[in-house]
Amino acid sequence: xxxxxxxxxxxxxxxxxxxxxxxxxxxxxxxxxxxxxxxxxxxxxxxxxxxxxxxxxxxxxxxxxxxxxxxxxxxxxxxxxxxxxxxxxxxxxxxxxxxxxxxxxxxxxxxxxxxxxxxxxxxxxxxxxxxxxxxxxxxxxxxxxxxxxxxxxxxxxxxxxxxxxxxxxxxxxxxxxxxxxxxxxxxxxxxxxxxxxxxxxxxxxxxxxxxxxxxxxxxxxxxxxxxxxxxxxxxxxxxxxxxxxxxxxxxxxxxxxxxxxxxxxxxxxxxxxxxxxxxxxxxxxxxxxxxxxxxxxxxxxxxxxxxxxxxxxxxxxxxxxxxxxxxxxxxxxxxxxxxxx
Amino acid sequence: xxxxxxxxxxxxxxxxxxxxxxxxxxxxxxxxxxxxxxxxxxxxxxxxxxxxxxxxxxxxxxxxxxxxxxxxxxxxxxxxxxxxxxxxxxxxxxxxxxxxxxxxxxxxxxxxxxxxxxxxxxxxxxxxxxxxxxxxxxxxxxxxxxxxxxxxxxxxxxxxxxxxxxxxxxxxxxxxxxxxxxxxxxxxxxxxxxxxxxxxxxxxxxxxxxxxxxxxxxxxxxxxxxxxxxxxxxxxxxxxxxxxxxxxxxxxxxxxxxxxxxxxxxxxxxxxxxxxxxxxxxxxxxxxxxxxxxxxxxxxxxxxxxxxxxxxxxxxxxxxxxxxxxxxxxxxxxxxxxxxx
Numbered sequence: 001x002x003x004x005x006x007x008x009x010x011x012x013x014x015x016x017x018x019x020x021x022x023x024x025x026x027x028x029x030x031x032x033x034x035x036x037x038x039x040x041x042x043x044x045x046x047x048x049x050x051x052x053x054x055x056x057x058x059x060x061x062x063x064x065x066x067x068x069x070x071x072x073x074x075x076x077x078x079x080x081x082x083x084x085x086x087x088x089x090x091x092x093x094x095x096x097x098x099x100x101x102x103x104x105x106x107x108x109x110x111x112x113x114x115x116x117x118x119x120x121x122x123x124x125x126x127x128x129x130x131x132x133x134x135x136x137x138x139x140x141x142x143x144x145x146x147x148x149x150x151x152x153x154x155x156x157x158x159x160x161x162x163x164x165x166x167x168x169x170x171x172x173x174x175x176x177x178x179x180x181x182x183x184x185x186x187x188x189x190x191x192x193x194x195x196x197x198x199x200x201x202x203x204x205x206x207x208x209x210x211x212x213x214x215x216x217x218x219x220x221x222x223x224x225x226x227x228x229x230x231x232x233x234x235x236x237x238x239x240x241x242x243x244x245x246x247x248x249x250x251x252x253x254x255x256x257x258x259x260x261x262x263x264x265x266x267x268x269x270x271x272x273x274x275x276x277x278x279x280x281x282x283x284x285x286x287x288x289x290x291x292x293x294x295x296x297x298x299x300x301x302x303x304x305x306x307x308x309x310x311x312x313x314x315x316x317x318x319x320x321x322x323x324x325x326x327x328x329x330x331x332x333x334x335x336x337x338x339x340x341x
Numbered sequence: 342x343x344x345x346x347x348x349x350x351x352x353x354x355x356x357x358x359x360x361x362x363x364x365x366x367x368x369x370x371x372x373x374x375x376x377x378x379x380x381x382x383x384x385x386x387x388x389x390x391x392x393x394x395x396x397x398x399x400x401x402x403x404x405x406x407x408x409x410x411x412x413x414x415x416x417x418x419x420x421x422x423x424x425x426x427x428x429x430x431x432x433x434x435x436x437x438x439x440x441x442x443x444x445x446x447x448x449x450x451x452x453x454x455x456x457x458x459x460x461x462x463x464x465x466x467x468x469x470x471x472x473x474x475x476x477x478x479x480x481x482x483x484x485x486x487x488x489x490x491x492x493x494x495x496x497x498x499x500x501x502x503x504x505x506x507x508x509x510x511x512x513x514x515x516x517x518x519x520x521x522x523x524x525x526x527x528x529x530x531x532x533x534x535x536x537x538x539x540x541x542x543x544x545x546x547x548x549x550x551x552x553x554x555x556x557x558x559x560x561x562x563x564x565x566x567x568x569x570x571x572x573x574x575x576x577x578x579x580x581x582x583x584x585x586x587x588x589x590x591x592x593x594x595x596x597x598x599x600x601x602x603x604x605x606x607x608x609x610x611x612x613x614x615x616x617x618x619x620x621x622x623x624x625x626x627x628x629x630x631x632x633x634x635x636x637x638x639x640x641x642x643x644x645x646x647x648x649x650x651x652x653x654x655x656x657x658x659x660x661x662x663x664x665x666x667x668x669x670x671x672x673x674x675x676x677x678x679x680x681x682x
Contacts, residue, residue, distance in 0.1 A: 208648075208651075211552065211648060212648055212651040212652050212655065213652070213655060214651060214654075214655050217665075217669035218651075218654070218655065218658070218665070219651065221654075221665065221669075221670075221676070221678060222650070222651045222654035222655070223647070223650060223651065223654070224647065224648070224650075224651040227647040227650075228644060228647050228648065228651075257672075259669075260669070260671055260672075261668060261669055261671060262669055263665075263669050299640035299641070299644075300640070300644055303569060303640075303641055303644045303645070304644070306564070306565065306568040306569050307549075307552060307553055307565075307569065307648075309563070309564060309565075309568070310549075310553040310555060310559075310560065310563045310564065310565040310569075311553050311554070313555075313559070313562075313563035313564070314553065314554060314555050314559065314563065317559070324558075324559070324562065324604075327602060328558035328562075328600075328601070328602055328603055328604050329562075330601055330602060331598075331601075335562070337562060
């Protein structure tokens with residue numbers, strides 16, 4: 001029987017993952033929110049540097065919630081999460097509650113370090129696979145523009161409560177399912193290394209661009225790269241070391257130079273400009289939790305994270321997730337913000 | 342002969358200053374940029390908590406530049422500067438170049454600490470008077486809404502190169518010229534004390550609101566007051582101490598509570614929302630220069646200031662003060678940003 005995959009989040013990354021897995025023989029059941037109607041009607045047009053032009057792509061099955069998907073198509077061999085990871089708004093572990101069982105491996109095809117923590121907390125017997133991709137792919141309306149190859153690595157986040165071998169086997173099994181001649185998906189057991197390497201960029205550059213509302217090119221020309229990004233990067237580098245990862249020193253300079261020649265707007269800046277939530281928690285928040293545990297000082301990154309938290313709350317108000325009283329409460333009122341969903 | 346005043350900047354603060362001085366018997370020559378046409382036509386309507394409703398207020402004379410004003414009305418007893426102080430865009434000392442002479446005292450009715458430094462550098466023989474007001478007054482179109490009383494203090498910034506007594510006399514003379522039963526303008530020689538006290542608010546709260554784009558009420562409810570403002574305030578408090586000023590400890594809590602009950606948007610936030618330049622340099626930059634001289638660590642305030650610098654450059658681009666090359670320059674290009682004015 002063909003392996004079955006539940007895929008949550010059909011955006012730029014998710015669509016390519018869905019197309020890849022389906023082309024490779026898996027049955028892909030997708031949970032889509034904003035793109036549900038498009039997928040139900042004509043599907044996506046994919047313009048891909050890896051796969052060429054694909055018209056009317058639709059996953060094997062499409063549902064609005066994981067609950068419905070589970071009821072009609074479950075259980076699954078894998079749950080692949082490619083949606084934005086915003087634990088302060090909708091925790092991913094909660095999203096898959098109805099579809100989870102211990103024989104279904106979870107694949108987190110997402111940014112950030114420490115993102116497996118909340119998963120293991122919610123599902124202590126879970127097999128959780130890390131997926132890190134350097135892909136550049138964006139959904140515009142009904143078209144996926146995939147311009148940077150899906151250079152992706154998979155490996156197991158090791159759950160100490162269950163046998164290690166099974167987790168490694170599952171990760172290798174998924175890598176095989178995802179691999180083809182176009183993406184050359186890799187198995188790489190150095191999950192932490194890969195994640196921290198990407199965080200050197202995301203934790204320092206992506207965050208600062210989002211706060212100042214300028215792209216990477218402008219950030220450098222306006223002095224922010226030297227004054228803010230470099231000290232922030234050094235802090236993240238120090239946390240990664242304390243977390244047992246030995247990144248090469250020149251990774252910092254390489255990341256700073258990685259968008260050379262381009263006024264590139266990184267993902268969190270794009271989110272801010274669209275009025276959307278940012279992944280600041282998994283991109284910086286969890287790294288700072290690790291820093292705290294290890295006793296690494298993070299004066300710059302902490303302030304960046306605190307500023308992004310305030311900005312996230314501002315977005316929550318704009319998106320009607322919270323509503324403030326008409327008159328500003330006094331401290332004596334002990335007012336607590338209520339979340340609507 | 343009536344004392345003559347050249348007043349630069351006819352906005353919320355400047356209009357009340359002009360009205361006050363003129364009512365008290367001075368001849369006020371105003372230099373207006375954006376409000377020039379209104380003043381030449383019907384003048385301002387002033388709705389003032391101190392003076393009631395005043396229609397068609399126009400200063401004694403109105404010009405577009407200090408140069409024209411000087412040619413036709415100069416020399417002056419005082420030059421009063423109430424324009425926004427943005428040294429990175431148009432240094433105030435440059436603005437008054439043509440109208441300055443050593444017998445004309447300069448009154449800086451502006452925020453910030455260390456703002457006298459650039460003045461003494463440009464005019465080593467200058468008498469420079471500090472004016473700090475707690476006024477709340479805003480220009481909307483052709484109407485000045487003056488809602489918080491003009492609680493103002495004057496005193497001399499002591500210039501060590503010229504006799505001290507003359508400077509004190511000049512400051513007292515100006516305070517008398519400004520004083521009336523409505524504003525009760527004070528003479529206060531503790532110029533630094535007053536300025537640092539206000540900077541406790543402005544350097545920490547005003548800056549953080551501007552960066553996060555939320556008002557004071559939201560900043561507190563969203564967690565920014567505790568996580569960002571309090572540590573920033575402690576740094577400013579430490580700098581003020583090192584600068585020889587003994588503010589009371591509870592000034593910090595008092596400033597945090599000073600807008601209680603109001604979702605108050607402080608000035609820099611208003612500037613950001615209007616797409617205008619912020620006074621981040623005189624509100625935080627000069628304080629940080631002093632911190633550096635005195636060896637006071639400022640991890641939080643330095644990052645806030647660096648972020649505001651990037652944001653200021655973004656505003657410069659939006660206002661066409663700078664123009665960037667179409668393709669992002671490489672480090673090897675040694676590209677330098679050119680300022681158009």
